[in-house]
Amino acid sequence: xxxxxxxxxxxxxxxxxxxxxxxxxxxxxxxGDPMALYRNPEISxxxxxxxxxxxxxxxxxxxxxxxxxxxxxxxxxxxxxxxxRPVADILKEAIPNTLQLTFLALLxxxxxGIVIGVIAAIKQYSAVDxxxxxxxxxxxxxxSFWLGLMMILLFSLLLGWLxxxxxxxxxxxxxxxxxxxxxxxxxxxxxxFVLGIATAAGTxxxxxxxxxxxxxxxxxxxxxxxxLSERTVIFKxxxxxxxxxxxxxxxxxIPFLLGGxxxxxxxxxxxxxxxVAVGAIFARDYPVVLAVNLIAAVMVxxxxxxxxxxxxxxxxxxxYD
Amino acid sequence: MRLTKGRENSRALLICVFLFLLPLACGEKxxxxxxxxxxxxxxxxxxxxxxxxxxxxxxxxxxxxxxxSDVEGMLFLTLTEINPxxxxxxxxLAKSWEFSEDHLRLTxxxxxxxxxxxxxxxxxxxxxxxxxxxxxxxxxxxxxxWKQFIEDVEVVDDTTVxxxxxxxxPYQLMDAAVGYILPKHLLEDLPSEKWxxxxxxxxxxxxxxxxxxxWISQQTIELVAxxxxxxxxxxxxxxxxxxxxxxxxxxxxxxxxxxxLMESISPKDVASMSEDFRMGKSDVRIVRYPSxxxxxxxxxxxxxxxxxxxxxxxxxMAIDRxxxxxxxxxxxxxxxxxxxxxxxxxxxxxxxxxxYDPRRAEQMxxxxxxxxRDRDGWxxxxxxxxxxxxxxxQGNRIREDITVIVQDQLAKLGIKVNxxxxxxxxxxxxxxxxxxxxxxxxxxxGLKVDLTTIWHSQSINDKxxxxxxxxxxxxxxxEVAKREMDRSxxxxxxxxxxxxxxxxxxxxxxxxxxxxxGIHKRFRNVQMDTRGTFIHxxxxxxxxxxxxx
Numbered sequence: 001x002x003x004x005x006x007x008x009x010x011x012x013x014x015x016x017x018x019x020x021x022x023x024x025x026x027x028x029x030x031x032g033d034p035m036a037l038y039r040n041p042e043i044s045x046x047x048x049x050x051x052x053x054x055x056x057x058x059x060x061x062x063x064x065x066x067x068x069x070x071x072x073x074x075x076x077x078x079x080x081x082x083x084x085r086p087v088a089d090i091l092k093e094a095i096p097n098t099l100q101l102t103f104l105a106l107l108x109x110x111x112x113g114i115v116i117g118v119i120a121a122i123k124q125y126s127a128v129d130x131x132x133x134x135x136x137x138x139x140x141x142x143x144s145f146w147l148g149l150m151m152i153l154l155f156s157l158l159l160g161w162l163x164x165x166x167x168x169x170x171x172x173x174x175x176x177x178x179x180x181x182x183x184x185x186x187x188x189x190x191x192x193f194v195l196g197i198a199t200a201a202g203t204x205x206x207x208x209x210x211x212x213x214x215x216x217x218x219x220x221x222x223x224x225x226x227x228l229s230e231r232t233v234i235f236k237x238x239x240x241x242x243x244x245x246x247x248x249x250x251x252x253x254i255p256f257l258l259g260g261x262x263x264x265x266x267x268x269x270x271x272x273x274x275x276v277a278v279g280a281i282f283a284r285d286y287p288v289v290l291a292v293n294l295i296a297a298v299m300v301x302x303x304x305x306x307x308x309x310x311x312x313x314x315x316x317x318x319x320y321d
Numbered sequence: 322m323r324l325t326k327g328r329e330n331s332r333a334l335l336i337c338v339f340l341f342l343l344p345l346a347c348g349e350k351x352x353x354x355x356x357x358x359x360x361x362x363x364x365x366x367x368x369x370x371x372x373x374x375x376x377x378x379x380x381x382x383x384x385x386x387x388x389x390s391d392v393e394g395m396l397f398l399t400l401t402e403i404n405p406x407x408x409x410x411x412x413x414l415a416k417s418w419e420f421s422e423d424h425l426r427l428t429x430x431x432x433x434x435x436x437x438x439x440x441x442x443x444x445x446x447x448x449x450x451x452x453x454x455x456x457x458x459x460x461x462x463x464x465x466x467w468k469q470f471i472e473d474v475e476v477v478d479d480t481t482v483x484x485x486x487x488x489x490x491p492y493q494l495m496d497a498a499v500g501y502i503l504p505k506h507l508l509e510d511l512p513s514e515k516w517x518x519x520x521x522x523x524x525x526x527x528x529x530x531x532x533x534x535x536w537i538s539q540q541t542i543e544l545v546a547x548x549x550x551x552x553x554x555x556x557x558x559x560x561x562x563x564x565x566x567x568x569x570x571x572x573x574x575x576x577x578x579x580x581x582l583m584e585s586i587s588p589k590d591v592a593s594m595s596e597d598f599r600m601g602k603s604d605v606r607i608v609r610y611p612s613x614x615x616x617x618x619x620x621x622x623x624x625x626x627x628x629x630x631x632x633x634x635x636x637x638m639a640i641d642r643x644x645x646x647x648x649x650x651x652x653x654x655x656x657x658x659x660x661x662x663x664x665x666x667x668x669x670x671x672x673x674x675x676x677y678d679p680r681r682a683e684q685m686x687x688x689x690x691x692x693x694r695d696r697d698g699w700x701x702x703x704x705x706x707x708x709x710x711x712x713x714x715q716g717n718r719i720r721e722d723i724t725v726i727v728q729d730q731l732a733k734l735g736i737k738v739n740x741x742x743x744x745x746x747x748x749x750x751x752x753x754x755x756x757x758x759x760x761x762x763x764x765x766x767g768l769k770v771d772l773t774t775i776w777h778s779q780s781i782n783d784k785x786x787x788x789x790x791x792x793x794x795x796x797x798x799x800e801v802a803k804r805e806m807d808r809s810x811x812x813x814x815x816x817x818x819x820x821x822x823x824x825x826x827x828x829x830x831x832x833x834x835x836x837x838x839g840i841h842k843r844f845r846n847v848q849m850d851t852r853g854t855f856i857h858x859x860x861x862x863x864x865x866x867x868x869x870x
Contacts (some may be wrong), residue, residue, distance in 0.1 A: 024848060036749035039691030045783040050461040054517065083538070084378050084517045093538050138430050152570055157577045164574050165565050166540060170870055173535075269565040 001312075005305065012301040019063055019297040020290065024068060024086065026059055027281075027289050034081050034284040055081055078287035082280070087291045090276060095258060097167065098272030101191055101265070102257045108196030110250065114243075116200070116206020122234065124212060132208075136201035148194045148267035155190065163187050165269035191268040195261050199253075206249060211242040242315055251307025255299035364546075366863035367559040367870035368844065371571045371580035375539050375564050378522035381501040382454055382462045391855055392562065396527035396545055397501035400429055400448065401494070405850055407768050408666055409493060414443065414502060414528075416585050424489045424806075427497050431480040435551045437504045438532045445482035449474045451503035452484075459513035467499045467769075490804050491811065492769050495509045502528070530555045530859035539564055548857075555859030556846075559870070575605055579868070581841040584854050588653045588719075591837050598842075604664070605839045610850045611664055611835040615657045616720070616763040617828040618711070618727065621786045624758050626709055633826040635685035637675040639734050644677075644724050646832045649719045654832040660772060662833065666808070667770040667815040672823045683734055693735050700735040708737035709758040712751070715742040720761045723831070727761070728774050752787050761831075770815060776822060790827040843867040 034057065035048055052058050056067065071078060078089035098155040156164035163169060163186055172183050214220065215238050223237045224230075230313065261276035280288035349516040378384040381393045401410040401418070415429035433444040452474040455462050470493070473485045483498040504526055511519055524546070525533055530552070531544035540561040546555045564582060572590060574580040586594065586607070597603035620627035627633055646654050661668045686692075691700040691707055698709040709726060713720040724740035731738050739758075743751065751757055764775065774784045777799050778791035793817050802814035823830075838854055840847055843863050848856035 031750060032744065032746035033750040033753070034746070036746040047461050047463060047465050050458055054459075054461060054514075077519055082377055083375075084522060085385060086518070090538065149569055149573075152573050156579070157573050160577070164577065164579055165570055166563060170367065170561055170563075182730070266566045267570050269540075269563070269570065271564075275539060275566060282744070282746065315702070 001309075005309070008301075008305050008308075012305075016294070016297050016301065020072070020294050021065075021069075023293045024065055024290060025061075027284075027286055028064070032284045034286065036284070065231070068287075072290075072294070077291040080280075080288050081285045082283045082288075083285075086288050090288065091273075091291060091295070094271060094273045094276045097270065098258060098274070099264075100188065101195065101270055101272060102261070103141050104188060104192045104252060105196035105199070105261075106250070106253055106257060108192060109199040109253075110246070112196070112200040114207050114246065118205040118211060118234070118239065119287040120204065120208040121211035121215070126178025129208075132204065136204050140198055140201040140205075142198065144194050144198060144261070145263050145267055147198075148190070148264060151190045151194065162190055165267075167270065191264050191270055194268075195264045203246065203249065207242065207246060210245050211238055214238050240314060244311060247310045247314060251303045251310070252300075254303030255296050256293055256297050286319075348853060350587070359372050362865050363556055363862065364554065364555050364558070365865060366868040367561060368557055368582060368858070368861065368863075368868075369562065369580050370582045371382070371565050371574060372562055372584065373564070373566050373568060373571060376536075376562075378517075379525040379533060379542075380503075380519075380522040382460055382503070382517070383517050383522055385463055392542060392544070393525075393527075394527055394529070394853065394855055395503060395531040395560065396529045396533060397503070397608060397857055398435065398528050399498055400431075403495075403499040403768065403852060405852065407664060407851065410498065414448075415498075417613070418494070420493075424493070425486045426483050427486070427493055428477070428481060428483045429497075431482065432551060433480050434638050435528050436549050437507075438481070438526050438547055439504075439507075440549070441504065441506055442479075443502065443504075443528050444479040445476040446479070447502050447505045449476050450481045450509060451500060451502045454508070454516075455500050455501065457513050460516045460629075462500075464499060467496045471496060472567045488804070489806065491806055491808070492771075492803075497771055504528075529543070531560060534559075550859065552859070556862035557858070558600065560858065568809070575839050576603065578841065581844065581869075582838065582854075584836075584838045586837045586839050588651045588834075588837070591653060592651060594839060600626070604842050606842045608838045608840060608849050609653070609835045612765075612834050613662060613664065613767075613832045613851060614763050614765045615662065616654075616761070617657070617722075617832040618723075618831065619757075619760045619762060619828050620826075621755060621758055621760075621787075622789045622791075622827055625757065626707065626758065629689050630643075630825055632689050633829070634675050635682040635689075636731070636736075636830040637679045637826055638685070639682035639736070640727055640730050640829060642829075642831055643676040644722060645730075648726060650832060650834060650835045653837060654834040657830040657833045658823065659818055659830065660776060660822050660828075661770060661815065662766050665766075667772055667812055667819075669816040669819045671816075671818050675826065677823070679734060686734065693734075698735060699737050706737060707735065708739070710739045710741050710760045711761060712741045712743055712748060712757050713761040714745045714748040717746065720763075723761050755789065756785060757787075770811075771803050772815075772818060772822075773803065776818075788827045790822070790825065792821055792825060795821050841856055843869075 001261055003285055033057065035052055049058075056064060059067070068078065077091070079085065080087050083090060116136070120129045123129045152164045154161040165188050167184065169182070169183050172180055175183060215234070220233060221239055225232045228237075258273060262278045264270065265272045265274040266278075276288060277292040279285070280292065333581050348472060353384040358700060372388050374386060374388055376384065376389040376392055377386050378389060379392060379396065381390070381397060381419040384390065384393065400413060400415040402413045403409075403412055414431055414435055416432050418427060418429045420427050429448070431443070431445060431448070433442070437443060450469065452471065454460055455466045456465060456471075456585055458465075459856055464739055470487045470490065472483055472487045475483045477483060477484060482849045484493075485495055507526055511521070523536060530547055530550045532547045533542070534545045535541065535543040541564070544560045546558055548554050567576060568587065570578065571583055572586065573831070591609075592604060594603060595607045598606055620633050622628065642656055646656060656670055659669060659673070663670075686700060686707075691704040692702070693700050695701060711724050715721070724738075724742070728738040728740050752760060752762065772795070774780050775786055776795060777786065778793070778796050780786035781791065798814050798818040798821070802811050804820065805811035805814060836851075836854075845864070846860050846862070846863050850856060
């Protein structure tokens with residue numbers, strides 16, 4: 001097993017370097033100029049040139065690439081063009097914020113998705129199943145920016161129950177621990193719901209299909225024939241096997257955990273990775289774009305590795321030697 | 322079951338919170354008479370400002386965003402302050418100033434009661450140091466050009482400092498006064514190449530009415546009253562900037578009262594918000610004033626299609642600009658006629674006019690040889706159809722709408738316009754490289770009257786004369802006018818330069834928008850005008866009974 005994991009990690013290194021290189025050249029060769037933000041009649045072209053030089057953008061592309069690669073190898077992500085500070089500092093701030101949001105959303109996605117999917121599968125073709133199917137499709141089709149804005153209008157503007165945006169209230173620093181925790185929870189409710197519910201609808205559909213396929217298998221028939229209770233048949237024999245595709249889905253969601261969600265983060269002013277990434281792309285903030293991409297690449301590789309390892313835990317027939 | 326119960330609990334809790342907040346919310350709506358002479362009323366309260374973008378740095382020599390300059394204006398002082406007439410100055414860090422007889426030396430007498438927030442006095446040495454850093458090419462301050470005619474800054478004593486100029490020209494005082502003064506004792510040892518990334522940028526020490534308490538990136542910047550401020554502590558306890566990147570969400574929070582101040586409200590929302598305020602349905606007061614921006618269609622004069630002055634004039638006359646502005650700005654903009662803004666003294670109100678007259682436009686185009694010879698519905702000349710691409714930056718709704726309206730209006734004359742929306746950085750890059758036929762764009766003008774960077778032929782290759790406009794007479798007028806000390810003579814020169822540019826129509830000048838901000842009515846003594854949103858925020862106050870935080 002350990003040999004397998006080490007082999008996978010070893011293979012991933014050239015893959016990640018390759019991905020980072022491709023990203024480097026794509027972003028640099030894409031039209032657009034990082035200096036566009038500074039263009040103003042009050043700023044003289046000489047100053048623009050100096051700023052370009054300060055950012056190292058006056059160098060030929062291959063030199064910029066080598067410089068970037070060597071600094072990356074030393075663990076230095078560089079300095080953001082727009083925030084004038086180390087990219088690592090920006091990521092250090094954004095990653096925990098994003099993790100809070102995406103981890104809870106993933107939890108909501110899995111719990112709600114699996115529970116609803118199982119209910120729909122057990123009650124196949126019943127009114128409950130039809131209601132769940134239609135609602136899931138309805139929720140899945142709703143654009144998250146619309147759902148987010150509607151929730152803000154309803155729960156913040158009209159009812160005043162929940163804060164509309166950001167991670168904490170203005171005076172949160174003055175609150176005691178429990179008050180602060182509650183404050184954070186109220187700020188999390190809407191973004192977590194918006195981010196988690198649509199994917200939960202998808203997971204539920206997936207879970208339903210997977211479980212229906214499993215309960216038609218011979219071993220389920222055997223379990224029932226042995227006289228096991230329906231609960232044991234479904235949860236012990238059925239669910240464990242039906243969860244394998246969900247594990248793949250979850251494995252593939254790992255990059256999303258760190259990547260954040262641009263739309264939800266923007267609407268709820270949640271200061272996470274999604275906003276950092278998109279802001280950097282639009283501003284052509286190359287160091288930030290490259291760092292975010294590198295992290296995403298690493299997470300994709302790690303996510304699929306994690307999924308493969310979990311398979312072996314769920315399915316005793318799968319062994320990696 | 323447990324899940325359901327949990328939900329019920331949280332719902333009950335939410336209702337409790339709601340009921341708890343209800344009296345507070347109702348209390349807020351009460352109109353109270355308030356008097357600032359009452360000490361209880363004078364000090365306290367928090368202003369929450371909502372903005373869509375974060376600040377890049379709080380060091381005036383490094384930052385480049387508008388949000389940053391809003392905050393910096395509260396943290397640092399300049400030598401003088403510009404007055405509402407945008408032409409004269411009031412004392413600030415300098416209590417008085419005078420020119421030498423030859424007008425080459427300008428001496429400022431500084432206040433001796435101004436201190437940095439760390440307790441050290443602000444002196445003439447800080448002024449000299451700031452000038453040295455402002456002109457340091459390695460730091461590359463964005464307004465470095467303003468200091469180009471200043472030869473040196475001499476410290477006479479702790480409270481007296483003299484600016485020595487290379488030549489005499491009308492804007493010497495403005496050039497000397499522009500830029501915030503920075504603390505020498507904290508920054509003198511910092512190498513120039515480290516300025517963009519130094520700690521000071523996130524932990525500034527200033528001498529203005531407020532000081533930075535906390536800055537959480539992408540979330541909040543919190544300023545608190547500076548107790549050491551020379552004019553006495555500000556009325557407000559705190560000013561909190563909250564970053565809410567989505568405009569719709571930000572507006573919802575302004576309406577809900579989570580945010581007290583929002584800049585640049587979309588024109589389409591203004592009428593209903595003003596009406597709601599008038600009817601007492603909303604607490605958000607709308608504040609409107611002329612902005613420093615103008616919008617235009619720029620014709621690339623290197624393109625043979627726009628080579629003729631008559632064709633450009635005809636294009637302007639073929640566009641119903643009055644209706645276009647009404648359609649996109651809902652009456653919150655006025656027609657623009659000139660490259661010099663009407664807010665400035667040099668604006669010329671009597672200039673050649675090209676009002677909407679499609680028939681005359683058609684006639685002028687025919688005189689230039691543009692006729693629909695092949696009866697395909699589009700004008701043509703020498704086998705070429707009158708067709709061009711009109712570019713603008715994606716995401717600017719107003720400009721996007723303009724390209725479509727212009728397409729429709731010019732199509733009526735047989736001119737085919739292909740609107741193209743391009744992401745901002747790409748649009749800016751293409752404009753800079755002159756890779757366009759026509760653009761819908763805008764400028765935000767400075768307070769100094771100078772047409773050099775946009776209209777002088779020397780600015781074609783490396784500055785902002787994107788449309789490659791060249792008129793030797795205009796060049797000559799600019800050169801003389803910007804050095805003319807006699808205001809009445811300078812006015813005549815600028816008048817002529819504006820008339821010539823307008824006659825040539827390298828731009829179809831479109832609109833001058835109003836700046837529209839919304840602020841909660843509980844804030845008193847609020848000043849906002851063309852100079853900016855935050856004019857003397859230290860004098861803004863909120864009656865005790867109406868305070869929210």
